[in-house]
Amino acid sequence: MLDILDYLPAKRKTTPSGWISFNAVCCQHNSSTADKRTRGGLKPIEQGWSYHCFNCNYTASFILGRSVSFKARRLLGWMGVPDAEIDALNLESLRHRSIHGILDDRQRMFNVLAGIEFEERELPPMSELLSDAHERREYLRSRKVPDDYPVMVQLHEERSWKNRPSVIIPFTYNDRIVGHTQRFLDDRNPKYVTDSQPGYVFGTDLQHNDWTHAIVVEGIFDALSISGLAAMHNTISDHQARLIRSLGREITVVPDQDSAGMELVDRAIELGWAVSMPPWPNDIKDVNDSVVRYGRLATLLTILENRETSKIKIELRKKNLVKRLRS
Numbered sequence: 112m113l114d115i116l117d118y119l120p121a122k123r124k125t126t127p128s129g130w131i132s133f134n135a136v137c138c139q140h141n142s143s144t145a146d147k148r149t150r151g152g153l154k155p156i157e158q159g160w161s162y163h164c165f166n167c168n169y170t171a172s173f174i175l176g177r178s179v180s181f182k183a184r185r186l187l188g189w190m191g192v193p194d195a196e197i198d199a200l201n202l203e204s205l206r207h208r209s210i211h212g213i214l215d216d217r218q219r220m221f222n223v224l225a226g227i228e229f230e231e232r233e234l235p236p237m238s239e240l241l242s243d244a245h246e247r248r249e250y251l252r253s254r255k256v257p258d259d260y261p262v263m264v265q266l267h268e269e270r271s272w273k274n275r276p277s278v279i280i281p282f283t284y285n286d287r288i289v290g291h292t293q294r295f296l297d298d299r300n301p302k303y304v305t306d307s308q309p310g311y312v313f314g315t316d317l318q319h320n321d322w323t324h325a326i327v328v329e330g331i332f333d334a335l336s337i338s339g340l341a342a343m344h345n346t347i348s349d350h351q352a353r354l355i356r357s358l359g360r361e362i363t364v365v366p367d368q369d370s371a372g373m374e375l376v377d378r379a380i381e382l383g384w385a386v387s388m389p390p391w392p393n394d395i396k397d398v399n400d401s402v403v404r405y406g407r408l409a410t411l412l413t414i415l416e417n418r419e420t421s422k423i424k425i426e427l428r429k430k431n432l433v434k435r436l437r438s
């Protein structure tokens with residue numbers, strides 16, 4: 112089968128993390144000047160490869176078992192791979208379609224019919240699994256992010272957004288990457304740069320099959336720290352509501368305890384969902400603050416203890432909270 116490495120320019124070098132850099136082959140085809148500063152990167156990944164150009168920003172990837180995408184086809188063409196070889200690669204790849212691929216397709220079809228679908232997205236260029244970046248590990252520990260969530264960092268920070276240290280939280284849906292948020296760790300603005308699709312809810316892949324409840328919160332870190340769902344705003348769109356309902360769980364909404372959070376309460380009432388507003392001290396504004404101070408289990412218990420389903424009781428609790436916020 113076609114080995115892309117055979118077609119890479121001879122002048123190239125490999126980084127310890129497996130990226131191969133060489134003069135990009137794409138730029139002159141994308142109205143940029145040809146690359147002379149080894150700005151092209153290719154990384155062999157399990158059963159495939161991923162390509163990114165830092166000169167013209169062209170990206171493409173290939174995974175055995177899927178058809179060769181339009182962008183991958185163009186790239187291979189620019190590298191000098193004959194069309195017949197590309198067609199052969201495509202056939203060979205489809206022959207490797209695994210049972211997983213077929214099941215994935217079936218789930219995807221179900222989601223399309225239900226109107227819940229997100230396109231696959233790329234992470235920022237040269238994102239790598241976070242391994243030993245100490246300062247970043249500390250930050251994630253301080254926010255109580257579970258160790259097994261695949262947080263990423265950017266390999267060549269000097270090439271990344273304004274040189275700023277950051278962590279990248281991939282957004283997944285049915286275990287495919289459909290977006291991300293990049294949280295910068297210095298004190299400058301913006302704090303977050305986010306790539307998200309309309310109707311997306313963070314955290315569906317954190318839900319276990321046998322759970323009967325799901326907790327809806329505002330922020331990514333709130334969701335990560337209790338394996339909840341994040342609306343990522345102080346409201347819930349109709350599309351998001353449909354996705355959350357499709358999980359078939361008892362829903363509890365936990366708003367941030369600030370005036371913006373009260374909008375989420377109104378929306379939860381509208382949707383007929385339960386709301387929990389635990390009596391946290393004034394300096395605890397959200398679920399993540401509570402997990403940091405009291406731990407995950409204690410936070411979950413107070414959320415369930417203060418769960419209200421009746422509209423009148425929720426309104427009353429909200430009124431009391433608003434009063435407390437003003438004082």
Ligand SMILES: [Zn+2]
Nearest residue numbers: 137138164167
């Ligand atoms: Zn390029």
